[in-house]
Amino acid sequence: MNAIEMNKVTFRYDNGIEALKDITLTIPIGVKVALLGPNGAGKSTLLHHLNGLKVPNEGTISILGNMVTKKNAHFIREQVGLVFQDPDDQVFSGTVWDDVAFGPRNLHMSEEDINEMCTVALGNVGMLEYKDRAPYHLSYGQKKRVAIAGILAMRPDIVILDEPMAFLDPAGQDEIAGLLQGLHYMGKTILLSTHDVNFAASWADMVVLLKDGKILAVGDNQLLADEK
Numbered sequence: 001m002n003a004i005e006m007n008k009v010t011f012r013y014d015n016g017i018e019a020l021k022d023i024t025l026t027i028p029i030g031v032k033v034a035l036l037g038p039n040g041a042g043k044s045t046l047l048h049h050l051n052g053l054k055v056p057n058e059g060t061i062s063i064l065g066n067m068v069t070k071k072n073a074h075f076i077r078e079q080v081g082l083v084f085q086d087p088d089d090q091v092f093s094g095t096v097w098d099d100v101a102f103g104p105r106n107l108h109m110s111e112e113d114i115n116e117m118c119t120v121a122l123g124n125v126g127m128l129e130y131k132d133r134a135p136y137h138l139s140y141g142q143k144k145r146v147a148i149a150g151i152l153a154m155r156p157d158i159v160i161l162d163e164p165m166a167f168l169d170p171a172g173q174d175e176i177a178g179l180l181q182g183l184h185y186m187g188k189t190i191l192l193s194t195h196d197v198n199f200a201a202s203w204a205d206m207v208v209l210l211k212d213g214k215i216l217a218v219g220d221n222q223l224l225a226d227e228k
């Protein structure tokens with residue numbers, strides 16, 4: 001069984017733009033994958049397919065052996081946590097705590113379980129002491145960490161991050177890098193998009209190069225040796 005299997009996936013936006021063209025990609029469980037490509041390559045579109053947010057026009061996607069369909073969208077969202085590029089798309093509650101509790105509450109977990117999951121998730125991202133703050137007043141990097149905590153509170157096996165390093169200063173980038181390492185030690189499969197070739201080369205087990213909606217190359221991080 002693999003974490004993710006995309007088989008001949010094609011996706012068109014309503015305006016006719018074909019953002020993904022015949023994508024076939026297999027990602028084993030537990031690997032760290034970096035998805036690279038220029039703006040407009042289709043990175044966000046691809047990532048949004050992996051938790052059912054977007055559905056292919058053609059082709060199929062399996063997550064941990066389960067075909068993604070409308071019927072099991074709920075199951076897929078529990079397995080796959082998607083962290084958006086812009087935390088303002090994800091972080092909107094009155095307090096940090098409510099924000100992280102949003103997902104678990106939606107699953108109708110007991111108050112006790114919710115407390116535990118949120119405490120652990122906020123601890124994992126180093127934001128527990130901010131739990132009563134309004135996300136609105138946090139820095140961009142802190143919001144990003146709260147968005148990640150909101151995903152972790154759902155305990156997904158697969159974590160997808162759209163440009164997790166973008167718009168962060170070096171200290172903020174280091175925090176996210178440490179966080180990603182922690183997720184790896186927890187055994188999660190991680191797939192992220194990035195423009196940072198050096199980071200991808202040092203972090204990733206597997207590298208996917210995307211351009212014009214097509215996969216140019218898949219390999220280990222040696223693939224990036226020429227790009228550096």
Ligand code: ADP
Pocket residue numbers: 013014015017018019037038039040041042043044045046
């Ligand atoms: P990337 O994340 O690599 O920058 P995107 O997945 O955002 O690429 O975009 C892939 C292609 O799809 C681009 O040509 C982009 O302009 C187009 N696109 C993205 N979002 C939309 C949308 N909502 N409607 C129409 N076209 C879109």
Ligand code: ADP
Pocket residue numbers: 015017039040044085
């Ligand atoms: P990203 O950095 O994820 O590639 P973009 O800057 O491409 O983001 O897109 C920002 C927003 O604009 C997204 O919501 C995307 O869906 C939308 N978008 C991008 N390209 C188009 C397009 N050609 N037509 C309509 N919406 C688009």
